[in-house]
Amino acid sequence: MDKKNYCVIMAGGVGSRFWPMSRAGRPKQFLDILGTGKTLLEITFDRFRTIIPAENILVVTNRDYGELVREQLPDLPDSNILLEPSRRNTAPCIAYASYKIKERNRDARMVVAPSDHLILNEDKFLNVVQDGLKFVGEEESLLTIGIQPSRPETGYGYIQANGSGKAGSKYKNLKKVKTFTEKPDPDLARVFFESGEFFWNAGIFFWSVKSILKAFQHHLPEMYAVFSEGAGKYDTNAEIEFIDSAYADCKNISIDYGVMEKAENVCVITSEFGWSDLGTWGSLHDQMKKDKQDNVLNGKEILTYDVKGCLVNSPGKKLMVLQGLEEFIVVDTEDVLLICRMQDEQKIRNIVNDVRIRKGDTYI
Amino acid sequence: MDKKNYCVIMAGGVGSRFWPMSRAGRPKQFLDILGTGKTLLEITFDRFRTIIPAENILVVTNRDYGELVREQLPDLPDSNILLEPSRRNTAPCIAYASYKIKERNRDARMVVAPSDHLILNEDKFLNVVQDGLKFVGEEESLLTIGIQPSRPETGYGYIQANGSGKAGSKYKNLKKVKTFTEKPDPDLARVFFESGEFFWNAGIFFWSVKSILKAFQHHLPEMYAVFSEGAGKYDTNAEIEFIDSAYADCKNISIDYGVMEKAENVCVITSEFGWSDLGTWGSLHDQMKKDKQDNVLNGKEILTYDVKGCLVNSPGKKLMVLQGLEEFIVVDTEDVLLICRMQDEQKIRNIVNDVRIRKGDTYI
Numbered sequence: 189m190d191k192k193n194y195c196v197i198m199a200g201g202v203g204s205r206f207w208p209m210s211r212a213g214r215p216k217q218f219l220d221i222l223g224t225g226k227t228l229l230e231i232t233f234d235r236f237r238t239i240i241p242a243e244n245i246l247v248v249t250n251r252d253y254g255e256l257v258r259e260q261l262p263d264l265p266d267s268n269i270l271l272e273p274s275r276r277n278t279a280p281c282i283a284y285a286s287y288k289i290k291e292r293n294r295d296a297r298m299v300v301a302p303s304d305h306l307i308l309n310e311d312k313f314l315n316v317v318q319d320g321l322k323f324v325g326e327e328e329s330l331l332t333i334g335i336q337p338s339r340p341e342t343g344y345g346y347i348q349a350n351g352s353g354k355a356g357s358k359y360k361n362l363k364k365v366k367t368f369t370e371k372p373d374p375d376l377a378r379v380f381f382e383s384g385e386f387f388w389n390a391g392i393f394f395w396s397v398k399s400i401l402k403a404f405q406h407h408l409p410e411m412y413a414v415f416s417e418g419a420g421k422y423d424t425n426a427e428i429e430f431i432d433s434a435y436a437d438c439k440n441i442s443i444d445y446g447v448m449e450k451a452e453n454v455c456v457i458t459s460e461f462g463w464s465d466l467g468t469w470g471s472l473h474d475q476m477k478k479d480k481q482d483n484v485l486n487g488k489e490i491l492t493y494d495v496k497g498c499l500v501n502s503p504g505k506k507l508m509v510l511q512g513l514e515e516f517i518v519v520d521t522e523d524v525l526l527i528c529r530m531q532d533e534q535k536i537r538n539i540v541n542d543v544r545i546r547k548g549d550t551y552i
Numbered sequence: 553m554d555k556k557n558y559c560v561i562m563a564g565g566v567g568s569r570f571w572p573m574s575r576a577g578r579p580k581q582f583l584d585i586l587g588t589g590k591t592l593l594e595i596t597f598d599r600f601r602t603i604i605p606a607e608n609i610l611v612v613t614n615r616d617y618g619e620l621v622r623e624q625l626p627d628l629p630d631s632n633i634l635l636e637p638s639r640r641n642t643a644p645c646i647a648y649a650s651y652k653i654k655e656r657n658r659d660a661r662m663v664v665a666p667s668d669h670l671i672l673n674e675d676k677f678l679n680v681v682q683d684g685l686k687f688v689g690e691e692e693s694l695l696t697i698g699i700q701p702s703r704p705e706t707g708y709g710y711i712q713a714n715g716s717g718k719a720g721s722k723y724k725n726l727k728k729v730k731t732f733t734e735k736p737d738p739d740l741a742r743v744f745f746e747s748g749e750f751f752w753n754a755g756i757f758f759w760s761v762k763s764i765l766k767a768f769q770h771h772l773p774e775m776y777a778v779f780s781e782g783a784g785k786y787d788t789n790a791e792i793e794f795i796d797s798a799y800a801d802c803k804n805i806s807i808d809y810g811v812m813e814k815a816e817n818v819c820v821i822t823s824e825f826g827w828s829d830l831g832t833w834g835s836l837h838d839q840m841k842k843d844k845q846d847n848v849l850n851g852k853e854i855l856t857y858d859v860k861g862c863l864v865n866s867p868g869k870k871l872m873v874l875q876g877l878e879e880f881i882v883v884d885t886e887d888v889l890l891i892c893r894m895q896d897e898q899k900i901r902n903i904v905n906d907v908r909i910r911k912g913d914t915y916i
Contacts, residue, residue, distance in 0.1 A: 208873070491910065493903060494896075505887070507915050509572070509903060512880070512893030520889060523869070527891065529876030532858075539857060539873060546855065551871050 191244070193321050194296045195236045196285040199229055199249040199257065199303035200272055205468045205533070207540045208524035209501060212552050217304040218256045220503070221472065223486035228304045228466070233261050235307065236299070239314055246270055246288065247303070248281045267423060273435045278391075279446040280438040283404055283415045284431065290397045291422045297325045298400070300393040300443075306475050308462025316459045320394035323359055329453045330403060331394040332365070334387025336460035340377035343467060345370055345389040345444070349456050365454040368444060387458050391465070393443070399453075407450045411438060469517045470533050473499040487520075497530065524551050555608070557685050558660045559600045560649040563593055563613040563621065563667035564636055569832045569897070571904045572888035573865060576916050581668040582620045584867070585836065587850035592668045592830070597625050599671065600663070603678055610634055610652065611667070612645045631787055637799045642755075643810040644802040647768055647779045648795065654761045655786045661689045662764070664757045664807075670839050672826025680823045684758035687723050693817045694767060695758040696729070698751025700824035704741035707831060709734055709753040709808070713820050729818040732808060751822050754829070757807070763817075771814045775802060833881045834897050837863040851884075861894065888915050 203216030210216040217229045224231070229247075236245055242263050248270040249257055257269050270284055282300055289296045299317055307313045320331050334347045349363035368389065372380055380386035395403075404412040414434050421430045448454055464475045476484045483495055487502035490510070497515040502508045506520060515530040528536060544552050567580030574580040581593045588595070593611075600609055606627050612634040613621055621633050634648055646664055653660045663681055671677045684695050698711045713727035732753065736744055744750035759767075768776040778798050785794045812818055828839045840848045847859055851866035854874070861879040866872045870884060879894040892900060908916050 208871075489911075491903075491907065493899070493906075502889075507572075507888045507907070507911065509888065509890045509892075509907065511891065511899065511903065512896050513891060516876070518891070524871045524873065525866075525884060525889065526873045527875065527877060527882070528873075532876055535857070535875065539855075539875065542857075543855065543871070543873065547853075547871065 189239060189241050190321070191241070192293060192296055192325065193240050193244060194289050194293070194298045195240045195245045196282065196289075196298055196300045197229070197232055197236070197245065197247045197303045198278060198281055198300065199247050199253065200275060200281065201302070201304060202275075203304065204540050205536050207536060208521050208526050208551065209503075209519055212549070213252070214256065215253075215304075216466070218253065218260065221466065221501075222306070222476070223501075223503070227260055228306075229257070230260050232301065232303045232305075233264065235310055235314070236301070236317075237263075239318060240299075243268065246285050248272060248285055250275065271428075271431075273432050276435060276438050276440045278443040279408060279411060279441045280415075280435060282393075282400065282443050283408075283411055284434070286397055286400050286404075287415045287418055288422045290401065291419070294397065296397045297321045298393075298395060298397060302391055302465070304466060305390070306462075306464040306466050306472075308475070310461075312459065312461040313463075316457055316461065317394075319359055319362075320457055323362065323455075323457070324394045324396050324399065328396070328399045328402070329455050330399060330448060330451055331362075331455045331457060332448065333390045333392040334456040334458040335390050335463045336458060337381050337386065337388055338460070340374065340381035341388065342371055342374055342377045343471070344465070346372065346380050346386040347389050347456050348386050349458065359457065361458040363456055363458065365448075365456050368449045387456060388463070389444070390463055391444075393448075394457075400447075403447050403451050408441070408446045411441075411446075414438060468533050469499050469501075469519070469528075469536075470530055473497075473517075473530065499530070553603060553605050554685070555605070556657060556660055556689065557604050557608060558653050558657070558662045559604045559609045560646065560653075560662055560664045561593070561596055561600070561609065561611045561667045562642060562645055562664065563611050563617065564639060564645065565666070565668060566639075567668065568904050569900050571900060572885050572890050572915065573867075573883055576913070577616070578620065579617075579668075580830070582617065582624065585830065585865075586670070586840070587865075587867070591624055592670075593621070594624050596665065596667045596669075597628065599674055599678070600665070600681075601627075603682060604663075607632065610649050612636060612649055614639065635792075635795075637796050640799055640802050640804045642807040643772060643775060643805045644779075644799060646757075646764065646807050647772075647775055648798075650761055650764050650768075651779045651782055652786045654765065655783070658761065660761045661685045662757075662759060662761060666755055666829070668830060669754070670826075670828040670830050670836075672839070674825075676823060676825040677827075680821055680825065681758075683723055683726075684821055687726065687819075687821070688758045688760050688763065692760070692763045692766075693819050694763060694812060694815055695726075695819045695821060696812065697754045697756040698820040698822040699754050699827045700822060701745050701750065701752055702824070704738065704745035705752065706735055706738055706741045707835070708829065710736065710744050710750040711753050711820050712750050713822065723821065725822040727820055727822065729812075729820050732813045751820060752827070753808070754827055755808075757812075758821075764811075767811050767815050772805070772810050775805075775810075778802060832897050833863050833865075833883070833892075833900075834894055837861075837881075837894065863894070 203210040206216045246268045251271040346369045348366040418430045482497045484499045489507045493511040495513045500518045502520040517528045519526045567574040570580045610632045615635040710733045712730040782794045846861045848863045853871045857875040859877045864882045866884040881892045883890045
C-alpha cells in the first residue's frame with residue numbers, strides 16, 4: 189500500500205431524518221442501520237482499510253462522539269481521531285485534516301469521504317478510489333466522484349461534466365467539471381437525467397495536500413490563515429487548545445460552496461457502483477434487498493400479513509406483527525416507536541422538532 | 553342488601569381477539585383494557601358489589617387463573633372462587649355455581665354475568681339487575697337481558713320478544729321470549745334492527761336456584777345428574793376432586809343452547825345502558841371516548857400526526873409517534889407490537905394461530 193495515500197472519513201453528522209434510530213447522542217454513522225452487524229462508520233473504515241493503512245486513515249467527528257469512534261474502530265490510532273469542538277460544515281473539517289496530514293507527509297494524497305453512505309459494489313468503488321488517488325498525485329487537480337444517475341432524483345446535487353473525456357487522459361471516465369448545481373426540482377431533474385451530462389454529487393473528493401491547501405489559500409484565505417497558525421502544533425499537546433480557538437474563528441461553510449464551485453482545476457471521475465447517501469429511511473428502502481411484497485424488513489422477529497412496500501426496522505427482540513400496511517416506515521427502538529407514511533418521510537424532521545417541544549430532549 | 557341475592561361472574565374466557573394484550577396466561581378480563589386503572593374483572597366485581605355483598609359473589613374461572621382472581625379481588629372470599637379444571641362452555645359453569653349456591657341458600661336468586669363486558673350507565677344497569685332479581689324471586693322464570701340495538705350489528709346473537717309487554721306485569725320492559733337467534737348476516741340484521749322486536753343477547757341471566765336446577769333437570773338431565781352427585785361435597789375438602797370428575801363427564805355446551813333456547817318459561821328484560829361485549833379491538837373503539845380525529849388513544853406517551861379513526865393501546869412508557877395511519881389498530885406490549893387494519897380485525901385470530909405455528913407459545 190502506498191504510504192503517501194491518506195483517507196479522511198467525515199463522521200460529524202447528526203442525521204435527524206433517521207430518528208428515532210439515530211439520536212443526538214448516537215447519530216446514523218454510529219448505527220447498524222443496514223442490519224449487517226456493523227455500523228456505517230465501521231463499514232466505511234473497513235472498506236478503505238483494504239487499500240489504505242489504518243495509520244493513514246483519519247476520522248473527523250464532533251468531540252461528543254470521540255468515545256464512540258474509539259469504541260467502534262479499535263484499530264484506529266487515537267491520534268487519528270480529529271475532534272471538532274463545534275459544527276462548522278465540511279470546509280473547516282477538511283482544512284483541519286489537510287494540515288494535520290501535511291505535518292506527517294507533505295507529499296500526501298487524500299481521499300475525503302462521508303462515514304454514512306451506502307456503497308454496494310465495493311470493488312468498483314475501490315478501483316475508482318485508486319485511480320483518483322493516482323490522478324491527483326500526478327496533476328494539481330481537485331477531483332470529485334460523479335455518480336451516473338439511475339433516476340431523476342431531486343434529493344441530490346448534480347455535477348455537470350464537460351461532454352468529452354479529459355483530452356489525452358489515461359484515466360477512464362475522467363472529465364473536467366463545468367458546474368455544480370443545487371438539488372433540482374422534478375422538471376429540471378428530468379432534464380439533467382436525460383442529458384447524460386449530469387452526475388450525482390457524492391461528496392467524495394481526491395486531492396494532494398498541496399493542491400487543497402493552495403485552493404484554501406486562494407478561495408478561503410481567512411480559513412487558510414487560521415489553520416496555518418497551527419503549524420507545529422498538530423499532533424502535539426497544543427493541538428486541542430489550538431483547534432478550539434481555530435474553530436471559534438472559522439465560518440460555517442461547505443467545501444463545495446467554499447472551494448469546489450469556485451476552483452478552476454476541478455475534475456470529476458464518473459462511475460456507478462451502487463451508491464446512496466442514505467439520507468432518509470426511504471433511500472434505505474430504495475437500496476436494500478426487498479421481499480416479494482417490496483418490503484425491507486430489518487429485524488429477526490417481524491411477521492407481515494398483507495404488507496407492501498414498507499421499511500421496517502426493529503433491531504430488538506420484540507415480535508412485530510404487521511398487517512395491512514402499505515408504504516409505511518416502521519421503526520422500533522427501545523424507547524420510541526415511529527410509524528410514518530413513506531411519502532411523508534420529509535415530515536420526520538418537523539415531527540422530531542415537535543417531539544422536542546412537547547417531550548423535551550429525552551427522546552431526541 | 554338482600555342476603556338471598558347472589559351473583560355469579562363468569563371469568564374463564566380466553567379472549568384471543570385482544571391479542572397481543574390478552575395472552576393465554578392473562579386473558580382480557582384480567583387486563584385494564586379500558587385504560588381506567590382497573591381490570592374488567594375488577595370493574596365487574598365493584599359494580600355488583602354495590603348491591604350484592606361480597607360473600608354472595610362467586611367468580612368461576614379456569615384453574616390457571618385462580619391466582620389472578622385472588623390478586624385482583626382481595627375482598628372476595630377464597631371459597632367463592634370456583635375453579636374449573638377444563639373449559640366446558642357456560643352450562644357446566646352455571647350448573648357448578650348453582651349447586652354451590654343451593655348448599656348455602658336453597659331460596660337464593662342469582663344474576664349470572666360475564667366478567668369482561670362494558671357497561672357505560674351503571675345506575676341504569678343496576679336498576680335492571682334489581683328488577684330482574686326481584687322478578688325471578690316471585691316467578692319461576694328464566695330471565696335474560698335484551699339490549700335495545702343501536703345499529704344492525706352482525707356480531708351479536710338476538711332475542712326476539714313477544715310484541716306486547718308481559719300482561720299484567722308490574723315490571724317495565726319485561727316480555728316473554730319468542731326465539732333466540734344466532735348472529736345474523738347483514739340483511740337479516742337490518743330486518744331485526746328495524747322490526748323493534750329483536751334485542752341483543754347480552755349473556756346476562758337471572759333465575760332462582762330452584763328454577764335453574766329444574767331447567768337443568770328437564771333440558772340437560774345428564775349434567776343435572778352429574779352435579780347432583782356433589783351434594784354435601786360443595787364447600788368441603790372433597791369439592792376439588794368431585795369437580796375434577798364431574799367436568800370429565802360433562803359435555804361442552806352453552807347455557808343458551810342447552811337451556812334457554814329450549815325452555816318455555818323464558819323472559820327478557822329490555823334496556824339500553826350502553827353495553828358492549830368488548831369482543832374485539834374495534835368494539836372497544838366504538839365504545840370509547842374519541843379525540844377530534846376519531847382516535848382512541850390509550851396511553852400517556854402517544855403523539856399523532858394526521859392519524860384518523862385509530863385505536864392505539866400503549867400502556868408502557870415507550871413514546872409512540874404515529875403519522876398517516878387511518879383506521880388501524882396499534883397495540884404495543886412489552887414483547888409484541890401489533891399493527892392491524894381495523895376492518896381486518898377478524899383476522900387477528902388467524903394471525904395468532906400463525907404466530908403460534910411460527911414462533912411457538914412464547915408470544916401467545
